[in-house]
Amino acid sequence: MSAVFEQIFQVGFLAAIIRIATPLAFATLGEMFSERAGVLNLGIEGIMLLCAMAGFTAASLSGSLWLGVLVAVLVGALMGALHALFTVALGLSQHVCGIGVTLFCSGLAYFLYRLIFGQQSVPPSIDGFKPVPIPLLTDIPILGPAVFNQFTLVYLAIIAVPLAAFVLYRTPWGLSVRMVGENPRAADSAGVSVIATRFQAVILGGALMGLAGAFLTMAQFNAFTFGVVSGRGWVAIALVVFGRWDPWRSAGAALLFAFVDALQLRMQASGLGHIPYEAFLMLPFIFTIVAMAFMSRNAVAPSALLKPFRREER
Amino acid sequence: MFRLEARSTTPAWFNLALPLIAIAATLILCSGLIAVxxxxxxxAYGVMLSASLGxxxxxxxxxVRAAPMIFTGLAVAVAxxxxxxxxGAEGQLLAGAVASCFVGAIPMPGYLAMLLMALVGAAAGALVALVPATLRxxxxxxDVVSSLLLNSVIYYALMALIEGPWKDTFSGYPISPPIEDSANFPVLIEGTRMHLGVVVALIAAPLCWFLIARTTLGFRIRVTGENPEAARYGGINVQRVLISTALLSGALAxxxxxxxxxGVHFxxxxxxxPGYGYSGIVVAMLARLNPLGVVPAAIFLAAVMTGAEAMSRATGVxxxxxxxxxxxxxxxxxxALLFTAYRIRRVGAQT
Known part of the structure; x- marks a missing residue:
């Protein structure tokens, strides 16, 4: 047991947790905004992949990493708008559309990547983001070098969590989002445009998923592979539920998952223990399914989730 | 001025017209990518067609490629x-594959092995589908989220097996040991990969249609889906119907x-x-959830998949x-399905 504790309090291990949690935090916050407005976005897995590809390609062709991030965010927002067009404007079933968006986006990502880069034995890579140490804060023992010697996108994720909570709970727009997700009829009566608010929330969500994709190919792996997302979108879906649709709890869930993931990577590398690493990878899914069974008694999910809104139908 | 108007009934030709319109629109949209x-x-489309159906x-x-998508399409359509x-058809498919592979590796007479593989595989799929149904x-x-998340659980379980205790000792790759040769599904046409399972899939579709359209369980499934309140009022145990549907759906997957x-990998x-479970959703929607429509829809997707490889070799797309x-x-x-719920009506400017 003490060996495990020693592992945990290593700078490298803490830093790894933060890095693994970053794309999950972006994706989870994105999905959360969408779901709080009443729109389940199962397109997340595909959107992340397409954004990872688009950002990588833009950065690779232009030589500018930040242009890559911008492209990824724009593509994410655009795909969010596409999902909103189908589910909010046309009122089509959210889960089937989401699967459609995921199939469409992953197909497009594979297709365009192969078209642009061809088939290479070694996937082309880019010179990705470098850690930017924050003066003074890096001097805090253990925590400093782990948290404050990271990529700029990591700091952005750390800021994004309180910002998301502030936007959701303390701004008029956040109130509108929660209203259209809980009781669209009442929101409509109060003069809030359900359609517009849902569109905005799903688009914001898509942009955040874009940041998640960008982080994977421009900071974490510095290359695009077909398995670069490998279920992280589905993890985010689970984390939103596990985090009870709250930015703080969702980010906490992302950290918890990152801890388990980092631990399994360490154990795999060191040959510690005989538990297959897959057992750790399935934990968040199993936990979420079990948690859902307990949570359903006190309804915490946005009431209008999965329900399209049509004004004339009362 | 045009207005969307609710529609109460849909003409029968819609069942055929809508998927065809959707497919035509798809091919037109995707032709942009071919041009790019x-x-x-x-x-390109010509090569695709001749290489898949020529x-x-x-x-x-x-x-052969359509067979798994007929099954997953039926699974989704019924559900x-x-x-x-x-x-969760993807995870249910994987569970069925693992279970049947276990059984197929046990030495026994061929036909008994095949029968047991089908039974155990169907049972494994049904068992997985039972989880989201019971939770609901x-x-x-x-059920959307729970069945989706189970896919990942099953996938990692499969990986743990084939990278761990179940890894084929004669192979460097993470794959399971092969099933017995006698358990390999017989090839029906010499020189092709056309196996017994394909015919079973083609027979399963009309059977599912019969079940949905002509049996009491099928009636209960339809009423539960269309109007659970009415079903309950009419004395149907909606919960039990949901469980039965899940078992049937999971077994098909x-x-x-x-x-x-x-029949294919042994x-x-x-x-x-390669995502047949998710393709099943595409197939079922194209079929408008009609089991008979699942066959042509699955063949369409399969043709696109086999055709695309030849197209890629010929044109570089x-x-x-x-x-x-x-x-x-x-x-x-x-x-396209919007047209079943709404019609576009021209409205006079004055009225």
Missing amino acids: AGAGVIE DSYAITETL FRAKFWNI VKFKVD GLAGVGEVG QVMSDIS PAFLSDVIQGTALLAMLV
């Missing part, structure tokens, strides 16, 4: 009819995995399904075009 890749659109060998290859949102019935847990093990590997076509077809079909 610098190939002739007519040529000669008898190509047709058998397409049918969605009862509004049991089974997004007992705990009111959303499990059979998709059985066919892949018994063992289990991590990529035994990446074969991933088939993935884009799949996603676009699903979205196009969903939009």
Whole structure:
């Protein structure tokens, strides 16, 4: 047991947790905004992949990493708008559309990547983001070098969590989002445009998923592979539920998952223990399914989730 | 001025027209990608068509690829009819594949092995589908998310098996040991891969149609999906119907995995399904949840997949075009379905 504790309090291990949690935090916050407005976005897995590809390609062709991030965010927002067009404007079933968006986006990502880069034995890579140490804060023992010697996108994720909570709970727009997700009829009566608010929330969500994709190919792996997302979108879906649709709890869930993931990577590398690493990878899914069974008694999910809104139908 | 107006009934020809319109729209939209890749659109689609349906060998290859999607398409169609949102056909397929591979590796007479593989594979799929159904019935847990998340659980379980205790000792790759030769599904046409499982899939579709359209259980499934309140009022045990639907749906998805093990791969590997479970959703929607429509819809997707590889070799357009076509077809079909609920009516400017 003490060996495990020693592992945990290593700078490298803490830093790894933060890095693994970053794309999950972006994706989870994105999905959360969408779901709080009443729109389940199962397109997340595909959107992340397409954004990872688009950002990588833009950065690779232009030589500018930040242009890559911008492209990824724009593509994410655009795909969010596409999902909103189908589910909010046309009122089509959210889960089937989401699967459609995921199939469409992953197909497009594979297709365009192969078209642009061809088939290479070694996937082309880019010179990705470098850690930017924050003066003074890096001097805090253990925590400093782990948290404050990271990529700029990591700091952005750390800021994004309180910002998301502030936007959701303390701004008029956040109130509108929660209203259209809980009781669209009442929101409509109060003069809030359900359609517009849902569109905005799903688009914001898509942009955040874009940041998640960008982080994977421009900071974490510095290359695009077909398995670069490998279920992280589905993890985010689970984390939103596990985090009870709250930015703080969702980010906490992302950290918890990152801890388990980092631990399994360490154990795999060191040959510690005989538990297959897959057992750790399935934990968040199993936990979420079990948690859902307990949570359903006190309804915490946005009431209008999965329900399209049509004004004339009362 | 035009207005959307609710429609109460839909003409029968819609069942055929809507998927065709959706597919036409999809092919037109995706032709843009072919043009971007610098190939002739007519040529590319021509190669796709001739390589997938152009000669008898190509047709058998397409049918072999269609078989798992017929099963997953049926699984989704049956489930969605009862509004049991089974997004988990992928995991149920994998469970069926693993279970049938275990059984197929035990030495026994061939026909007994095949029968047991089908039974055990179907049971494994049904068991997986039972989880989201039970959670929904007992705990009111959303079946969309729970069935989706189970896919990842099953996938990692499969990986743990083939990278760990179940790894084939004679192979360097993470794959399971092969099933017994006697358990390999017989090839029906010499020189092709057309196996017994394909015929079973083709027979399963009309059987499912009969079950949905002509039996009491089918009636209960339809009423539960269309109007659960009325079903309850009419004395139907909605919860029990949901459980039965889940078992049936999961068993069908499990059979998709059985066919892949018994007829195509003869063992289990991590990529035994290139997303056939998700393709099943596309197939079921194109079929408008009608089991008879599942067969042509699955053949269409299979033709796109086999054709895309030949198209890629001939024109240089990446074969991933088939993935884009799949996603676009699903979205196009969903939009086309709007015409079943609404009609566009011209409204006079004064009125």
